[in-house]
Amino acid sequence: MSGPSDYQPSNPALQWIERRLPILGLMHSSFVVYPTPRNLNYWWTFGAILSFMLGMQILTGVILAMHYTPHADLAFKSVELLVRDVNYGWLLRNMHACGASMFFFAVYVHMLRGLYYGSYKEPREVLWILGVIIYLLMMATGFMGYVLPWGQMSFWGATVITNLFSAIPYVGESIVTLLWGGYSVGNPTLNRFFSLHYLLPFLIAGVVVLHVWALHVAGQNNPDGVEPKTEKDTVPFTPHATIKDGFGVACFMLLYAWFIFYMPNYLGDADNYIPANPGVTPPHIVPEWYYLPFYAILRSIPNKLAGVIGMFSAIIILCFLPWLDAARTKSSKYRPLAKQFFWIFVAVCILLGYLGAQPPEGIYVIAGRVLTFCYFAYFLIVLPLLSRIEKPRPVPNSISDAVLAKTGSRSTPMVSSAIVLALAGALFAGSADSARANEGSDKPPGNKWSFAGPFGKYDRGALQRGLKVYKEVCANCHGLSYVAFRNLAEAGGPGYSVAQAAAFASDYKVKDGPNDAGDMFERAGRPADYFPSPFPNEQAARAANGGAAPPDLSLITKARSYGRGFPMFIVDFFTQYQEQGPDYVSALLQGFEDKAPEGVTIPEGSYYNKYFPGHAIKMPKPLSDGQVTYDDGSPTTIAQYSKDVTTFLMWTAEPHMEARKRLGFQVFIFLIIFAGLMYFTKKKVWADSH
Amino acid sequence: MNPDASTIAAGAPIEVDLSPVAEGQDIKVFWRGKPIYISHRTKKQIDEARAVNVASLPDPQSDEARVKSGHEQWLVVIGICTHLGCIPIAHEGNYDGFFCPCHGSQYDSSGRIRQGPAPANLPVPPYQFVSDTKIQIG
Numbered sequence: 001m002s003g004p005s006d007y008q009p010s011n012p013a014l015q016w017i018e019r020r021l022p023i024l025g026l027m028h029s030s031f032v033v034y035p036t037p038r039n040l041n042y043w044w045t046f047g048a049i050l051s052f053m054l055g056m057q058i059l060t061g062v063i064l065a066m067h068y069t070p071h072a073d074l075a076f077k078s079v080e081l082l083v084r085d086v087n088y089g090w091l092l093r094n095m096h097a098c099g100a101s102m103f104f105f106a107v108y109v110h111m112l113r114g115l116y117y118g119s120y121k122e123p124r125e126v127l128w129i130l131g132v133i134i135y136l137l138m139m140a141t142g143f144m145g146y147v148l149p150w151g152q153m154s155f156w157g158a159t160v161i162t163n164l165f166s167a168i169p170y171v172g173e174s175i176v177t178l179l180w181g182g183y184s185v186g187n188p189t190l191n192r193f194f195s196l197h198y199l200l201p202f203l204i205a206g207v208v209v210l211h212v213w214a215l216h217v218a219g220q221n222n223p224d225g226v227e228p229k230t231e232k233d234t235v236p237f238t239p240h241a242t243i244k245d246g247f248g249v250a251c252f253m254l255l256y257a258w259f260i261f262y263m264p265n266y267l268g269d270a271d272n273y274i275p276a277n278p279g280v281t282p283p284h285i286v287p288e289w290y291y292l293p294f295y296a297i298l299r300s301i302p303n304k305l306a307g308v309i310g311m312f313s314a315i316i317i318l319c320f321l322p323w324l325d326a327a328r329t330k331s332s333k334y335r336p337l338a339k340q341f342f343w344i345f346v347a348v349c350i351l352l353g354y355l356g357a358q359p360p361e362g363i364y365v366i367a368g369r370v371l372t373f374c375y376f377a378y379f380l381i382v383l384p385l386l387s388r389i390e391k392p393r394p395v396p397n398s399i400s401d402a403v404l405a406k407t408g409s410r411s412t413p414m415v416s417s418a419i420v421l422a423l424a425g426a427l428f429a430g431s432a433d434s435a436r437a438n439e440g441s442d443k444p445p446g447n448k449w450s451f452a453g454p455f456g457k458y459d460r461g462a463l464q465r466g467l468k469v470y471k472e473v474c475a476n477c478h479g480l481s482y483v484a485f486r487n488l489a490e491a492g493g494p495g496y497s498v499a500q501a502a503a504f505a506s507d508y509k510v511k512d513g514p515n516d517a518g519d520m521f522e523r524a525g526r527p528a529d530y531f532p533s534p535f536p537n538e539q540a541a542r543a544a545n546g547g548a549a550p551p552d553l554s555l556i557t558k559a560r561s562y563g564r565g566f567p568m569f570i571v572d573f574f575t576q577y578q579e580q581g582p583d584y585v586s587a588l589l590q591g592f593e594d595k596a597p598e599g600v601t602i603p604e605g606s607y608y609n610k611y612f613p614g615h616a617i618k619m620p621k622p623l624s625d626g627q628v629t630y631d632d633g634s635p636t637t638i639a640q641y642s643k644d645v646t647t648f649l650m651w652t653a654e655p656h657m658e659a660r661k662r663l664g665f666q667v668f669i670f671l672i673i674f675a676g677l678m679y680f681t682k683k684k685v686w687a688d689s690h
Numbered sequence: 691m692n693p694d695a696s697t698i699a700a701g702a703p704i705e706v707d708l709s710p711v712a713e714g715q716d717i718k719v720f721w722r723g724k725p726i727y728i729s730h731r732t733k734k735q736i737d738e739a740r741a742v743n744v745a746s747l748p749d750p751q752s753d754e755a756r757v758k759s760g761h762e763q764w765l766v767v768i769g770i771c772t773h774l775g776c777i778p779i780a781h782e783g784n785y786d787g788f789f790c791p792c793h794g795s796q797y798d799s800s801g802r803i804r805q806g807p808a809p810a811n812l813p814v815p816p817y818q819f820v821s822d823t824k825i826q827i828g
Binding site: 160182360 | 691718790794807808
């Protein structure tokens with residue numbers, strides 16, 4: 001991509017191809033001999049990291065699409081069964097879901113790097129604008145991908161985002177109908193989103209090719225912002241940049257694997273484990289963390305149309321950056337004022353992200369308005385003004401001068417900025433978490449779970465006892481429809497033999513048919529059957545239980561959560577705490593009190609529960625001491641029942657958790673060794689160039 | 691990309707029997723995938739809705755224009771917040787009407803926007819009374 005190559009393959013077969021299609025020469029000139037500035041720092045490896053993530057998303061996405069059903073009635077179930085039954089389906093899904101977050105994390109670092117070092121300035125304007133286009137395509141792809149599992153947040157996120165277009169005067173409503181393919185978000189919407197979600201990544205890949213092309217024409221920017229002048233200023237792409245990027249990718253994979261294997265739901269929302277329900281809006285609709293700053297801008301403007309315009313212009317304004325910032329000096333390294341304002345801008349974005357996850361009331365609204373003003377002021381006031389009044393420090397004559405001056409005195413700013421960014425990531429990531437429901441309720445007490453932590457395993461005894469409690473108590477009202485009897489005999493489960501699972505299944509009556517006469521009939525359960533639900537449909541369940549349908553318990557420990565608040569969600573990232581669901585379920589089972597406290601009125605037909613949001617629950621106290629007999633001598637108390645049944649329900653929600661954590665450990669050992677080897681290879685390759 | 695024929699056919703008018711809805715109660719039915727609130731308003735709610743100075747509302751519309759004359763106790767509105775499409779909760783908020791949990795819009799007992807970011811009143815779907823206790827929506 002940088003002029004004609006003099007590359008000549010030695011193999012005659014390759015020579016034959018090269019004469020007809022000079023693709024090898026293109027590769028050679030673009031990725032082998034291509035000169036890269038020798039002073040690039042590790043922020044420049046994020047380009048390679050992003051390419052890696054795009055490849056990863058396409059690869060896992062294509063395989064996931066082989067198992068996914070894009071239909072409003074089946075999508076949620078197909079995702080759940082994919083995770084349970086497809087070989088390494090849980091791994092694929094975690095890689096794809098966490099991969100989206102990692103992709104955005106990397107793109108934000110990449111964009112901020114461009115902002116800090118002035119990578120958008122002449123002659124790289126087109127390169128920068130192509131980048132903004134990629135970012136817009138990524139946002140569309142990410143949003144549509146989030147809709148596909150068809151959980152509550154998927155559905156309501158789709159409703160809120162598509163309704164943004166209804167703000168457009170005159171044609172808005174027709175555009176929204178066109179997006180929906182119906183009168184509301186429904187099956188046609190899901191179908192077209194699936195189609196577009198499959199298409200857009202390939203468009204991204206196409207624009208990425210243009211982006212790399214433009215990069216290789218203009219050449220890379222560098223931390224000192226002076227263009228390479230002589231051969232001494234550059235090093236060949238291979239092996240120097242290749243190995244450095246390889247090391248960067250390896251380190252990034254460590255972070256990625258941390259999420260995949262240990263915190264797969266940390267960045268998600270518990271509500272998305274509840275199937276979509278057009279009749280119930282979740283108490284807080286929160287987009288994925290990477291959209292939160294723009295969501296905050298949308299909400300802080302009190303007029304609907306102005307809010308939508310504000311949100312979109314917050315992104316579009318980036319296209320005009322090359323002309324808004326007219327300063328001749330590229331790198332903020334040599335711009336004392338721009339450097340400070342840059343970090344203030346980063347803080348503004350992080351705080352906007354935090355506000356985007358908070359309920360839109362009181363102080364949050366005012367803070368949101370102030371920060372929205374700051375966001376736009378950075379582009380429209382600060383940068384144009386700075387380019388006129390700022391007196392930059394002198395830039396070095398050439399890159400080699402800068403490299404020579406650098407050796408010896410080492411910079412602390414890089415360390416501090418790394419810390420700020422790490423904090424940013426954590427704060428950002430967790431801010432979605434803090435918005436989850438359960439306001440005005442007591443926080444459930446923490447428990448010691450056998451399955452917590454990086455080496456957690458299910459307690460087999462607790463699983464077996466929990467199954468008994470479920471069967472004798474919960475099963476009267478609650479289904480367990482994603483769990484099959486055969487699962488009871490699978491590795492990482494309650495540890496029954498195949499024969500025991502078959503015997504357990506044969507106790508159940510399962511509806512089958514139609515037979516040759518066309519009638520439905522009942523037969524004994526088989527291992528392949530799923531736990532039968534106590535009610536034939538949701539309406540029957542609702543009618544039999546005073547208007548509140550008892551939820552299916554298969555996913556309940558993942559579908560319930562409570563806000564951890566700041567700063568606990570940051571601590572949770574490091575301690576791998578993710579047992580909000582089990583803590584809540586277990587607390588709920590023990591939180592019934594006969595008399596509501598002073599000042600709380602409980603409506604007729606409801607019961608007081610200390611931990612239930614709003615405190616009035618329709619389920620009567622389900623457990624009492626001695627209700628279920630245990631054969632192994634465990635105490636027959638409510639506390640023990642709750643603990644056992646919660647452990648069991650954690651297993652039903654995630655039957656492959658043990659495999660996940662075990663594989664995670666192996667992957668970590670591998671990645672640490674791999675990253676270490678890459679580091680020393682990189683040191684060796686670069687030994688002469690520093 | 692517009693709705694296909696089967697989607698349009700499924701959006702045909704529906705009839706709703708109002709006799710089981712007691713005063714002060716409301717029901718939610720779905721029409722074209724949209725929730726429709728049918729409220730049997732109390733005298734107090736009707737009086738509140740009519741006592742307001744219409745000109746002072748963000749989206750001025752009188753209560754009389756939003757219900758069928760002779761059936762003032764029945765309010766029929768599409769239960770979709772005009773801000774970003776969430777479903778407001780009935781009998782909540784400061785105006786004896788609807789409260790949207792997403793972004794805090796509040797509607798009064800006539801479904802008119804009173805407070806919050808929503809730009810317009812809850813829309814009234816096309817409907818007519820087939821008999822005193824039955825309406826046809828659509």
